[in-house]
Amino acid sequence: MVNKLFGIPLRSPSLYVDVEKPIQHSEMKSIVVKNLFKTYYHQKFVPPPIKIYRRIKGIKAIQHSFQALKNINFEVQKGEIFGIIGPDGAGKTTLFRILTTLLLPDSKSDRHCEFDSQSYTKSTILIENYDIIKDFQKIRNISGYMPGKFSLYMDLTVEENLNFFATLFNTTVKENYHLIKDIYQHIEPFKDRKAGALSGGMKQKLALSCALIHKPKVLFLDEPTTGVDPVSRKEFWEMLHRLKEQKITILVSTPYMDEASLCDRIALINKGEFIGIDSPKNIITNFTDTLYSVEGDNMYQILLDLRRNEMVKTCFAFGDTVHVTLNDVKMRGCDDAMMKYLFECGHLNCIVKIIEPSIEDCYMKLSDL
Numbered sequence: 274m275v276n277k278l279f280g281i282p283l284r285s286p287s288l289y290v291d292v293e294k295p296i297q298h299s300e301m302k303s304i305v306v307k308n309l310f311k312t313y314y315h316q317k318f319v320p321p322p323i324k325i326y327r328r329i330k331g332i333k334a335i336q337h338s339f340q341a342l343k344n345i346n347f348e349v350q351k352g353e354i355f356g357i358i359g360p361d362g363a364g365k366t367t368l369f370r371i372l373t374t375l376l377l378p379d380s381k382s383d384r385h386c387e388f389d390s391q392s393y394t395k396s397t398i399l400i401e402n403y404d405i406i407k408d409f410q411k412i413r414n415i416s417g418y419m420p421g422k423f424s425l426y427m428d429l430t431v432e433e434n435l436n437f438f439a440t441l442f443n444t445t446v447k448e449n450y451h452l453i454k455d456i457y458q459h460i461e462p463f464k465d466r467k468a469g470a471l472s473g474g475m476k477q478k479l480a481l482s483c484a485l486i487h488k489p490k491v492l493f494l495d496e497p498t499t500g501v502d503p504v505s506r507k508e509f510w511e512m513l514h515r516l517k518e519q520k521i522t523i524l525v526s527t528p529y530m531d532e533a534s535l536c537d538r539i540a541l542i543n544k545g546e547f548i549g550i551d552s553p554k555n556i557i558t559n560f561t562d563t564l565y566s567v568e569g570d571n572m573y574q575i576l577l578d579l580r581r582n583e584m585v586k587t588c589f590a591f592g593d594t595v596h597v598t599l600n601d602v603k604m605r606g607c608d609d610a611m612m613k614y615l616f617e618c619g620h621l622n623c624i625v626k627i628i629e630p631s632i633e634d635c636y637m638k639l640s641d642l
Contacts, residue, residue: 303522304349311342356536357526365526374409417484427469442487474505530633
């Protein structure tokens with residue numbers, strides 16, 4: 274086939290098909306992340322006169338770096354609720370912004386200072402088999418993103434916000450109302466109220482409705498229950514499980530360890546690294562140490578005294594109790610020795626008992642805190 278104007282041979286139309294098709298991977302995987310790194314660079318403030326002097330002398334400014342994500346690898350199956358569990362500053366929001374094509378991962382040039390060029394491995398990040406760099410627009414069309422901070426238009430009403438987001442994706446509220454019906458019916462009586470005047474729980478329901486209105490295949494929820502009352506938190510998670518029944522993949526982050534059990538699988542993140550990926554049940558099962566709960570009158574002093582004892586492996590405050598594990602295998606399961614030690618330290622009214630570990634206990638152990 275030849276171009277009539279320029280006489281240039283044209284490729285067969287069949288050769289163009291691969292450009293439109295996504296990269297082929299397992300059909301059951303909704304999200305694939307391999308070798309993900311992200312580094313932030315910043316420069317300290319320098320007064321203008323010094324900047325001019327440096328330019329004249331050819332002195333380069335020193336860049337300070339902070340690695341927010343380090344070698345992140347995980348996969349999420351279609352229709353799965355996958356939780357990213359970790360404290361503030363662990364890297365959850367950075368990860369979500371990369372997965373939603375709002376940030377770029379580190380390239381080879383970003384990592385040349387810290388990694389040898391021969392050991393460099395390119396990041397692979399796929400959402401529904403689409404690459405986040407080459408196919409970012411397609412990913413945005415099939416993804417719903419609910420950031421940690423309420424980001425809808427405060428001066429628009431509930432109904433106006435919903436119609437606006439539906440229009441952006443060339444759809445209507447009526448067309449996909451079945452997706453948001455269970456969520457939207459809680460706030461529909463307030464559809465004429467401005468979004469800025471809604472309560473925290475209602476804002477989250479509105480934000481989730483706007484993220485779902487274009488019928489996404491993947492839903493990204495960045496700390497959706499932070500600052501929300503317990504009742505609204507429970508309602509929110511019930512909504513997520515109903516969405517799962519519609520085969521929507523949900524990636525959710527939270528600093529609340531008790532919400533981990535509501536996910537199918539979780540990844541524990543600390544200082545930009547994944548320290549464990551499994552189902553909540555399996556993570557708890559892998560906690561092999563005997564865990565003790567200690568209660569008493571002066572909990573702070575009990576905490577200090579236990580941490581001074583050589584037989585104590587870990588000791589952390591958990592609400593009005595202290596959770597303890599022991600170093601010596603022979604001493605594990607023997608709470609009498611601990612009671613005797615506390616009595617010698619002057620703690621007369623103490624209760625020591627063996628308890629089952631929680632996700633938070635597992636996180637503390639895996640973090641080596």
